[in-house]
Amino acid sequence: MIKDIIIIGNPIAGGGALKKIRQAVSILENKGFNVNLMLTTQKGDAELFARQASQQSAECSRLLVIAAGGDGTYNEVANGLIHSNIPMAILPLGTTSVLAKELNISNDIKISLDIALNGKIQTIHLxxxxxxxxxxxxxxxxxxxxxxxxxxxxxxxxxxxxxxxxxxxxxxxxxxxxxxxxxxxxxxxxxxxxxxxxxxxxxxxxxxxxxxxxxxxxxxxxxxxxxxxxxxxxxxxxxxxxxxxxxxxxxxxxxxxxxxxxxxxxxxxxxxxxxxxxxxxxxxxxxxxxxxxxxxxxxxxxxxxxxxxx
Ligand SMILES: Nc1ncnc2c1ncn2[C@@H]1O[C@H](COP(=O)(O)OP(=O)(O)OP(=O)(O)O)[C@@H](O)[C@H]1O
Incomplete structure (x- = not known):
């Protein structure tokens, strides 16, 4: 059962995503999750944050990482989480967000958060x-x-x-x-x-x-x-x-x-x-x-x- 959520968010994705990232945080907090928002300030941050999450988490089964941004952010988070047990969900806020199209995940924040919380966990190859x-x-x-x-x-x-x-x-x-x-x-x-x-x-x-x-x-x-x-x-x-x-x-x-x-x-x-x-x-x-x-x-x-x- 997920209890803690780390949102790794790129505030400049899609020309400006901060407002939507903050909206997502408040939706999740209102549902009772402990949310840790980590905003990227430059290339490489998302990977670093994801790697820190995968190294620090003692209780992976209760932790979810949400990559909020575009394909560059998903790529970095995936690179940081590789071989960890922490599942990655996405909040599509990027210019193109091809991964969201591949997974059929809507750009609507509520719908994509619902998938993050209630979707199916799949193991994928990179x-x-x-x-x-x-x-x-x-x-x-x-x-x-x-x-x-x-x-x-x-x-x-x-x-x-x-x-x-x-x-x-x-x-x-x-x-x-x-x-x-x-x-x-x-x-x-x-x-x-x-x-x-x-x-x-x-x-x-x-x-x-x-x-x-x-x-x-x-x-x-x-x-x-x-x-x-x-x-x-x-x-x-x-x-x-x-x-x-x-x-x-x-x-x-x-x-x-x-x-x-x-x-x-x-x-x-x-x-x-x-x-x-x-x-x-x-x-x-x-x-x-x-x-x-x-x-x-x-x-x-x-x-x-x-x-x-x-
Ligand atoms: N605060 C920041 N300032 C500048 N660049 C950043 C910041 N945070 C992340 N980045 C870099 O911004 C780049 C683009 O990010 P991202 O892919 O999330 O959005 P996008 O380009 O709008 O979406 P897409 O890749 O789907 O077209 C990434 O290479 C990322 O490393």
């Missing part, structure tokens, strides 16, 4: 990626970047979408939300000149110019690039775009928008649980910039417990 990066955009040359390892819930995008997230203007994102990604994507279609990416998995080899490694079916807005991927299945589904060039890129994007991308004859779509990637391309995970290839991706099974609708 992706683990090691690549060159610094968790920040960096001016140092690619060769000087240290190795970074992080876990992801939803997807790793390599190539065009890594480049798009890399060049999203944070000020435009604050003002315009999701539109900032669309603007960055449009700008990149015209200037992007990708180099080849090589994938090695299950004794096979494939090459392409853009790759999406899905741990979940949802991607970006309401698009499903890897519709067969499930948080609860121990596999990735990988979508590879084989051709380069602006017109091909537009054709792939339109294919995704119209849910026809898997029927194109110059793509690959396959399932695996481990993959090595070579090349010189930017990488995003769960919608945030991570670093550049080369990269290695594998699964961490039974990584976290997450609360989903019943």
């Amino acid at each position: 992706g683990k990626i090691t690549c060159k990066g610094s968790n920040e955009k960096s001016n140092s040359s690619q060769n000087n970047l240290p190795l970074v390892t992080r876990h992801f819930l939803l997807m790793a995008g390599i190539g065009f979408d890594g480049e798009t997230v890399y060049s999203v203007n944070p000020y435009i994102k604050k003002i315009a939300g999701k539109t900032a990604y669309v603007l960055s994507g449009i700008k990149n279609i015209f200037k992007y000149n990708p180099s080849i990416i090589t994938l090695r998995y299950d004794s096979e080899e494939k090459s392409g110019y853009n790759v999406i490694i899905g741990k979940a079916s949802c991607y970006g807005g309401d698009f499903k690039v890897t519709p067969d991927a499930r948080l609860t299945d121990p596999y990735f589904y990988v979508f590879v775009m084989h051709q380069k060039g602006k017109l091909n890129l537009i054709r792939y994007i339109l294919g995704i928008v119209r849910t026809k991308h898997l029927k194109l004859n110059d793509i690959s779509y396959f399932r695996t649980s481990e993959i090595e990637i070579e090349g010189n391309a930017h990488i995003q995970i769960d919608g945030d910039y991570l670093g550049t290839t080369p990269a290695k991706i594998d699964l961490v099974t039974d990584a976290i417990k997450i609360i989903t609708p019943k």
